[in-house]
Amino acid sequence: MEHVDHILIVDDDREIRELVGNYLKKNGMRTTVIADGRQMRAFLDTTPVDLIVLDIMMPGDDGLLLCRELRVGKHKATPILMLTARNDETDRIVGLEMGADDYLTKPFSARELLARINAVLRRTRMLPPNLVVTETGRLLGFGRWRLDTSARHLLDRDGTVVTLSGAEYRLLRVFLDHPQRVLNRDQLLNLTQGRDADLFDRSIDLLVSRLRQRLLDDAREPSYIKTMRSEGYVFSYPVEILDAQP
Amino acid sequence: MKIALRWPRTLASQLSLIFLVSLVLAHGLSFSLQFYERYESAKSTMLGNLESDVATSIAILDRLPSAERESWLPRLERRNYRYLLGEGEAGQPIDPKAKPVAARSIDEAIGQDYRVTYTDVPGPKKHFQGHLKLTDGTPVVIDVFPSTLSYALWLPVVLLVQLGLLTGCTFLAVRMAIRPLTRLARAAENLDPNVHTRPLDESGPAEVAFAAAAFNSMQSRIASYLRERMQILGAISHDLQTPITRMKLRAEFMDDSTERDKLWNDLNEMEHLVREGVAYARSVHGAAETSQRIDLDSFLDSLVFDYQDMGKQVQLQGKNGAVIITRPHALRRVLVNLVDNALNFAGAAQIVVGARTEGELSIAVLDRGPGIAEAELVQVMQPFYRVENSRNRDTGGTGLGLAIAHQLALALGGSLTLSNREGGGLCAQLKLGAPVRA
Numbered sequence: 135m136e137h138v139d140h141i142l143i144v145d146d147d148r149e150i151r152e153l154v155g156n157y158l159k160k161n162g163m164r165t166t167v168i169a170d171g172r173q174m175r176a177f178l179d180t181t182p183v184d185l186i187v188l189d190i191m192m193p194g195d196d197g198l199l200l201c202r203e204l205r206v207g208k209h210k211a212t213p214i215l216m217l218t219a220r221n222d223e224t225d226r227i228v229g230l231e232m233g234a235d236d237y238l239t240k241p242f243s244a245r246e247l248l249a250r251i252n253a254v255l256r257r258t259r260m261l262p263p264n265l266v267v268t269e270t271g272r273l274l275g276f277g278r279w280r281l282d283t284s285a286r287h288l289l290d291r292d293g294t295v296v297t298l299s300g301a302e303y304r305l306l307r308v309f310l311d312h313p314q315r316v317l318n319r320d321q322l323l324n325l326t327q328g329r330d331a332d333l334f335d336r337s338i339d340l341l342v343s344r345l346r347q348r349l350l351d352d353a354r355e356p357s358y359i360k361t362m363r364s365e366g367y368v369f370s371y372p373v374e375i376l377d378a379q380p
Numbered sequence: 381m382k383i384a385l386r387w388p389r390t391l392a393s394q395l396s397l398i399f400l401v402s403l404v405l406a407h408g409l410s411f412s413l414q415f416y417e418r419y420e421s422a423k424s425t426m427l428g429n430l431e432s433d434v435a436t437s438i439a440i441l442d443r444l445p446s447a448e449r450e451s452w453l454p455r456l457e458r459r460n461y462r463y464l465l466g467e468g469e470a471g472q473p474i475d476p477k478a479k480p481v482a483a484r485s486i487d488e489a490i491g492q493d494y495r496v497t498y499t500d501v502p503g504p505k506k507h508f509q510g511h512l513k514l515t516d517g518t519p520v521v522i523d524v525f526p527s528t529l530s531y532a533l534w535l536p537v538v539l540l541v542q543l544g545l546l547t548g549c550t551f552l553a554v555r556m557a558i559r560p561l562t563r564l565a566r567a568a569e570n571l572d573p574n575v576h577t578r579p580l581d582e583s584g585p586a587e588v589a590f591a592a593a594a595f596n597s598m599q600s601r602i603a604s605y606l607r608e609r610m611q612i613l614g615a616i617s618h619d620l621q622t623p624i625t626r627m628k629l630r631a632e633f634m635d636d637s638t639e640r641d642k643l644w645n646d647l648n649e650m651e652h653l654v655r656e657g658v659a660y661a662r663s664v665h666g667a668a669e670t671s672q673r674i675d676l677d678s679f680l681d682s683l684v685f686d687y688q689d690m691g692k693q694v695q696l697q698g699k700n701g702a703v704i705i706t707r708p709h710a711l712r713r714v715l716v717n718l719v720d721n722a723l724n725f726a727g728a729a730q731i732v733v734g735a736r737t738e739g740e741l742s743i744a745v746l747d748r749g750p751g752i753a754e755a756e757l758v759q760v761m762q763p764f765y766r767v768e769n770s771r772n773r774d775t776g777g778t779g780l781g782l783a784i785a786h787q788l789a790l791a792l793g794g795s796l797t798l799s800n801r802e803g804g805g806l807c808a809q810l811k812l813g814a815p816v817r818a
Contacts, residue, residue, distance in 0.1 A: 149626045150622070153630060240621045243628050293673055294673040297679040297683075298682050299682035299686045344685065
């Protein structure tokens with residue numbers, strides 16, 4: 135029998151959680167809607183789910199607290215998608231630091247939510263990371279660079295911020311999640327397509343060359359991202375976790 | 381050369397001038413008055429003495445046997461005048477109308493008995509002589525050295541010390557009066573309700589303390605108004621987001637129709653407005669974000685790539701190599717608003733980084749859209765201001781984008797100016813403080 139994704143929706147607004155639930159159901163998913171953290175814990179004790187949609191602003195235990203709790207418990211592998219009411223960078227950063235896989239700002243459309251859910255599921259399933267660095271590391275080090283995974287930028291030796299575009303960051307994260315492993319272009323394209331899946335149409339080769347420039351990596355003799363002819367690319371530099379998640 | 385005398389502009393110099401001039405004048409007046417009094421009394425005493433003395437001395441000389449006269453002369457000599465036997469020195473005869481006062485006194489004393497003629501004797505020590513003949517025909521000369529009024533050597537020193545004291549006290553008093561005012565002015569100028577400013581020192585003289593306390597309470601009042609406004613805006617937007625989310629979700633269950641599309645567009649517009657409203661309130665209130673060292677080229681590069689990845693026509697021109705200390709999210713927001721604006725009205729945007737210049741960094745966002753009427757270039761940065769021509773709501777603007785960019789540019793310590801380009805289009809120029817490493 136074909137697997138049906140089971141999505142758990144935790145939101146204190148009854149209408150929103152039911153509308154979202156119905157929409158996802160209509161699109162072939164199994165959904166459970168729940169109003170608060172207490173019910174969520176009780177439900178997860180008996181039933182495993184594929185993904186949790188978690189509202190940040192909730193009375194009682196808020197989404198951030200629940201997210202952190204899930205990340206240290208037995209459900210730490212379950213992907214989490216946060217819903218935040220405030221269009222605020224700090225919310226996003228805090229959410230990602232707490233271990234959420236993605237976030238969506240209210241008001242959102244159900245179509246957008248569905249796309250995000252699918253992207254997160256694809257990302258976590260397609261290629262399980264052999265180094266779970268982005269799950270556990272807030273600050274990753276490789277060569278002269280450090281990557282801040284919550285602020286999503288690179289830090290030079292002297293602490294200067296080198297900004298990455300969205301696609302560059304996602305590509306680098308894929309590489310850092312799978313160091314010393316050859317990744318072909320299809321895999322890279324799939325893993326790199328994040329939130330703008332339908333809009334992103336740049337070829338992986340161009341993106342890799344852009345990322346190399348950003349890392350000041352010489353394309354002829356690259357020290358970080360090596361080209362494997364007719365196979366794809368490999369991140370050949372050792373990655374270390376400099377600062378673990380709390 | 382013409383020296384223009386004009387009323388000084390600063391309160392300090394005005395007060396100093398008034399104090400100093402009036403004190404010096406008052407002081408000078410009383411000093412001169414005293415001096416004059418002393419001079420007059422000294423003169424009348426001296427002349428009185430002279431009068432009686434000359435009369436007595438001449439009478440003595442007249443009665444003395446001519447052989448004894450010579451020996452009496454030293455005894456009759458006074459400080460300012462002496463008697464000589466003989467014709468005296470040669471000199472200019474004095475016009476009787478312009479006789480010195482001392483000569484007149486001599487006339488008063490002996491004029492009735494003797495005929496006295498006067499001559500001026502020039503020389504290093506100017507003096508005059510009165511010539512007369514005693515009853516036995518012996519010529520006698522009264523040699524008068526008009527005295528200069530004697531004063532102590534320390535007098536100018538005392539005067540100078542007094543002047544110094546006056547100047548010093550004036551300076552001190554004026555400074556004391558002005559300093560609290562200057563401090564208040566500076567505090568008012570630096571008044572930024574976004575940051576927690578230190579309250580003004582409320583010590584000092586009663587008036588100063590009162591003004592400082594009034595200023596402090598005003599400062600905290602402004603801060604609380606702003607906080608309140610933020611809370612209201614935040615609450616409204618948060619409470620609006622839930623119903624908008626519900627409506628959007630419901631709309632997605634509706635069948636495809638123009639009504640649904642219209643509803644969808646209205647909801648998007650509402651959502652946009654709510655977001656921008658909060659963003660504007662936040663930009664005025666200042667961000668909590670901390671500053672970081674940012675590599676400017678990669679910062680702009682990634683911004684442009686993000687647009688290009690979404691299929692937008694945004695180009696970057698120029699590299700700068702600068703590292704700046706700034707708040708990256710705020711700066712990004714400014715640029716995103718400017719680029720979005722350009723994309724809305726022209727469909728394409730160009731970001732141009734200025735060459736390295738001393739102390740300033742310039743980033744311009746250019747478009748080839750319709751531009752803005754010259755008269756409205758400043759007003760468009762006011763919140764909710766909309767220009768009359770084609771830049772209107774139909775293009776999706778809330779009237780807050782430029783206002784937010786403007787506020788944030790100020791919060792970043794920079795400035796934002798709009799201008800129309802030659803050949804059409806708008807140029808939004810952002811100027812920031814000095815790069816750290818050029």
